[in-house]
Amino acid sequence: MKNLFAAFIALLLPVIAAAQFSVSGKITGKQTADALPGATVSLTTPAFNAVADAEGRYHFDNLKSGTYTLKISFIGYQTITQNIVVNTNVTADFQLAPATQLTEEVTVTATRASATSPTAYTNLKKEDIAKNNSGRGFEYLLEQTPSTVVTSNAGAGVGYTSIRVRGSDATRINVTLNGIPLNDAEDQGVYFVDLPDLASSVDNIQVQRGVGTSTNGAGAFGASINIQTTTRRDTAYTELNSSAGSYGTVKNTISLGTGLLGGKFSFDGRLSKQSSDGYIERSGSDLKSFFLSGAYYGQKSVLRLNVFSGYEKTHQAWDGVPEDSVKYxxxxxxxxxxxxxxNSYYKNQTDNYTQNYYQLLYNQQLSNNLSFSGALHYTRGYGYYEEYRNSDAVADYGLTPVIKGADTLATTDLVRRLWLSNYFYGATYNFTYHPKNFNLILGGAYNEYKGDHYNNIEWTQESTTIPPDYEYSRNNAKKTDFNVFSRAEYHLGSLILYGDLQYRHIGYSFLGYDQNLNNVQQQVALNFFNPKAGITYELNQQSNIYASVAVANHEPNRSDFVNSSPLSRPKAEHLTDFEAGYRISQPTFGAGINGFYMLYKNQLILTGALDDVGEAIRTNIKDSYRAGVELNGWVKIAEPLTWYANASLSDNKVKNFRQYLQNYDTGLLEERQYGQSDIAYSPGLVGASTISYHPIKNAEIAFISKYVGKQYLDNTSTDSRSLDAYFVNDVRLNYNFKMKGIKNAGIGLLINNVFSKKYQSDGATYPDIEGGKTVNYNYYFPQAPVNFLASLNLRF
Known part of the structure; x- marks a missing residue:
């Protein structure tokens, strides 16, 4: 019998070793004993956490035996961290005491999606940012998120870089920095080159795809990117970060902080310098920036002042490489x-810009259930780009043709500078009310922008009577942007009801054409109502399903207004976004699937048509849509090996598209009709993969892959005006260790495009008709073959 019992135990041991256990409990307030729904409970496993339900209860399933660290946090309460041993089912209740000092989470809470929001999103923590912050443009931090395509004008990742999410470029992506709008008020783009090395001062990022939650600033048609900069660090530090690599790329950063002084104050600073020759000829860049931040922490309040600045000087590579050159x-x-x-090149064909930012952020805990967050901000930007022009007509500059002997010279070579000087300032605010089973946010903002566009002639080949820095044109603009929004979540058992309403008013004054084609100051006023509604059902603490519908409106940009008259002025764009999905998070894996159908009305695109002013402008297209599915997940294959992957499959169409081509044989525009065609720059398949292997403690080898499907350069689905699909692979190596006198030393190596794939990630096309044939003038942005960036980090 003893032998039989021993044999039975021996057979059972593998089953016992592989047994799965659970950890569950309830989160309450220490003083009131009330449940704390929405409290976050995290385990020491990547991306694995639970959110307390309406009763304050949490639950983790499928845990292997071992020791785990639980972290319990809730805004307005002290965070608890506790180790627990799991070799059976465990019940662990926690009582949170009111916080002695307020955290800065409320700064961005109003514009963030949570684990139960009916929104597709991705969070990037400080650790995720740090290991990818080797010196490339900010957008590359987001390259591995679903539905995202990133490109570099210079081809090597430094200088002008850009991003598209679900096929939408930065003009249709809402970007906020500490809840403050970052998009340019007039053209609505985002230029991270103006804030070099911003990543070194960022604490976390959230990317919401689609319309997402209401926020301040530009309308979100493709995504919202919400960035939070430096938050409190309790101990003093000094960090030195340097990287160097291919094409003369060098970055040096020094960061330092006091930690928490006297339990009340902290000060942080950063200074960065970066330069690169670029892969494309004459695409070099010289970038500088600094970041200063000081904070006061009270028992119920936080006051923080951020002052930061960026300077960029880049050679111009924004037109790309002609198709013929690429072919040859x-x-x-x-x-x-x-x-x-x-037969030479102008040396100062450069873009030069400085942008200074000032942010005063204030958070106040008004009661256990009510908090306030507000900000005042001011941005000053100024700069120009300089260019050489061959044989320009002097009449275009308001000049009299040059008389030279018996000849009248109507053209001349010249150098001009196109200036922009602007001011952006305003206030943002939000109140968060969070009683039991209910979460209400009321927020809004008022912002003003003043922009002066003026252009100077620096030099002319032919003698003229103009003085130095002759100003030949000026266009002054003012834009006001007011919005108010309210968002509510109601927990009804496992069901969460979500509602979001936003009203936005825009006033814009600019120099444009009136209906008599006189160039005079014009004004427009736009009013937008953007409702959103959704529902989430919690299957358990680790998984939920959701569905939502959201409306967004997007105003035309500066050129749409300036280059048109009231008779031809385009309408605002309108989007209705339907989303539904499922997500699950377990100790050894997590996954999500999200379906979307984005129905556009009056989407603005270039068709080649001219307005009544004679300008080629964007034209409203009545019907277009994006429909697709996004899949993402991660799995811990073994203790040292983890695989992260995502894929987006979509169908992106314009209905009844009409293109107009200039026919140089007749001097007229020729119309081409398409019943249904693909939306430009919208690949049908985008995928990403990261296989992360930790051979020893504090060391990582990551194999990173990116696939982007075929993209068309215009909306005609014409193969000769397209970008081929590409599949690119990188390798990232990181190792951290300690030395005497150094808290942490880190070395890294990023090998980009390890297999030297020849590909173009972006481009443009300008077709016309010549000699009875359609001629394509295509320009591409080729990306560099295999190249590297080596980095060294020292933290004291």
Missing amino acids: GDRRYNELGYIASS
């Missing part, structure tokens, strides 16, 4: 700044 093997050719008379 010259993937680096840049024709900008060419001087025809001397």
